[in-house]
Amino acid sequence: MKNVTIAVAIAASALASPVLAQETGDFSGAKGTVIAGYDNIDLDIAGVDNVDGFLYGAAIGYDMQSGNIVYGAELEATESTGKISTTGGRIEVGRDLYAGGRLGYVVGDSTLLYTKAGYTNARSSSPGLGGANGDGVRVGAGVEFKLSQNVFARGEYRYSNYEDGVSRNQGLVGLGVKF
Template identity: 45%
Template sequence: MFKFAPLAMIGIIGAAAPAFAQDADAAGFTGARVEGIVGLDRNQAYDDHKDGAVYGIGAGYDVALGHSGKVIAGLEGEINDSTAKVCGGAGTAADPRLCARAARDLYVGGRVGTVVGGRTLLYAKAGYTNGRYKFTSDDGSSRTTLARTDLDGVRVGAGAEYALGPNTYVKAEYRYSNYEQGVSRHQLVGGFGMRF
């Protein structure tokens, strides 16, 4: 019974699409927006990587460019946190275990995209990101906090946003962030947002 549910949902969405398509071309992707995100976070440091969860909130403002209204550009910001921690070393006095734990991350940047099929926005993004990391050392007998530091970096990414209605949307996005001190992140996130 449940195996036919996705087909039924596609049919319902398809039937509703013509009524919304005309408004979605421009108005469905412009104006102020807020969103929640959650996804996978792969942190890389010390020649190793570990996966965790990323979660946060974002906001932005988008405008339509040109006469067609299909090219969208905007500014956005985001704050998120992560459960990821990456470590290297044996945890002995001769080879202490060094760990970098991801904490809050701030992002501000821009995006540009194009409306496809009336309800989908495909976009690319780039901007500045600042990630907070806690660095620790464990020699097997004691753990020491080496530093809590904010690392500057650059984020690039691409995604798709689908308008559920005039004021709501869902999105999927991949982004890569490269920070100082050899730390980087790959994230795959999904989100739900509202426009005002």
């Protein structure tokens, strides 16, 4: 997981380095973001390893800026390719819904360091046996770089904890547009 977090930070830095000197205005406004990254799920089942997968999806949100402080709300829907075979059959982790807030601090004109927290609901299924939803909480931290007045890139790590001891670690990158 440490390697994934480092890779996300390097990718976000590489995307933003040519534009760090540009003045791009504030972070206020409605946003849409496509996201992709690494998904690791601990199902807390004896004898079952963690499930790894590719995470992809989209988020919408609205931020407000006051001085160097940015705060906002975000909704997100993602899907995961994580699957694992067990003695009881195959388990697939699927969609994950999130609603929460974020709080950040602007560094320079183009960089936002932020934390986030909120509610999350994940779905897992086993072919032939049906599926289950799990409610939980998510916390995370990230960096967002403005590439232009209306385009930004972000890198983020987040941890989710669900019912029945299930947890999730994710490292992702995103590309978004401010409306």
